[in-house]
Amino acid sequence: MATTYKSFAVVGGGKLGMPIVKALAAQNGVSVILLSRSGTTSEISVPAGVALEKVDTADAAAVAAVFAQHGVEVVISTITSAAVGAQTVLVDAGKRAGVKLFAPSEFGMSTEGDSKNPKNKVIEYMKGAGVSYARFFVGMITEFVPFLIGLKDGKITLAGKGDAPVSFTSLADIAGFVAHVLTILPPSELANRTFRIEGDRSTMSGLGAIFNAEVEHVDKIGGPMGEFKTMMLLMTDTGVGSTGWDAETKKEKTGSDAAGSANVLWEGHHWRSIKEVHNLA
Incomplete structure (x- = not known):
């Protein structure tokens, strides 16, 4: 039995999926495929050695055939939050093809x-199917922060109080960590495990000082995607923005389940701060 996993499939080549593909492809002795929907017309450029497979991701048999063809051991899903329920098809395909581990589309708040x-319903589905999972909680993706807070002309706009701690992690750190632990740790240390990482930590109101900007609090955000921004900002007030948050107990976890507790698994790595990612003095 292999001591570590060597064959990976990433579903979705977007802003997070492609960095994960590249990070995996940079590992020695690893094979990687990228699954894209068969109806996709845009050109997708993948790193050398990575196979691009266009397949109907709603067809479990077709997806299973691709997994089996490439001997995939681990599937990493980076599909959008709006489509997380569709991952049950990928789980079924993985089960048919003998996939050993499934990393569902989390990569956000706890x-x-x-x-x-819906993300927890996918976990329950995997448990019922007997498919092992690995979850990655990263908090807010640091690169997306200016968009969320409407940074403009030295001012940010927040819905809610913005006084709860939030974890922030960069795309590079997320992708690098995922590739690192999935290729370094043995299967027994990956199965049915939650990884809580954190590149930086702040409250949403505290971002004002980090970006040297005035903070304006409003009841709701207007303009394009205003409802989405309002929802996300109000969610952080509940505490879920921290990767150590437990919604059931409404408390921060501690010890090996605390926010950023999994950072130690990437020994010697420098985690990028909010200021570093956005080139702030």
Whole structure:
């Protein structure tokens, strides 16, 4: 039995999926495929040695055939939050093809303990199917912060109080960590495990000082994607923005489940701060 996993499939080549593909492809002795929907017309450029497979991701048999063809051991899903429920097809395909581990599309705020969250329903589906999972909680993706807070002309706009701690992690750190632990740790240390990482930590209001900007609090955000921004900002007030948050107990976890507790698994790595990512003095 292999001591570490060597064959990976990434589903979705977007802003997070492609960095994960590149980070995996940079590992020695690893094979990687990228799955893209068969109806996709845009050109996708993949690193040398990475196979691009266009397949109907709603067809479990077709996806299973691709997994089996490439001997895939680990599937990493980076599909959008709006489509997380569709991952059950990928789980079924993985089960048919003998996939050993499935990393569902989390890569955001903590969802643990929130029984109504569709992401947890996917976890329950995997448990029922007997498929092992690895979850990655990263908090807010640092590169997306200016968009969320409407940074403009020395001012940021927040819905809610913005006084709860939030974890922030850069795309490079997320991708690098995922590739690192999935290729370094043995299967027994990956199965049914939650990884809580954190590149930096602040409150949303505290971002004013970091970006040297005035903070304006409003009831709701207007303009394009205003409803989405309002929802995300109000969610952080509940505490879920921290990767150590448990929605069931409404408390921060501690010890090996605390926010950023998994950072130690990437020994010697420098985690990028908010200021570093956005080139702030």
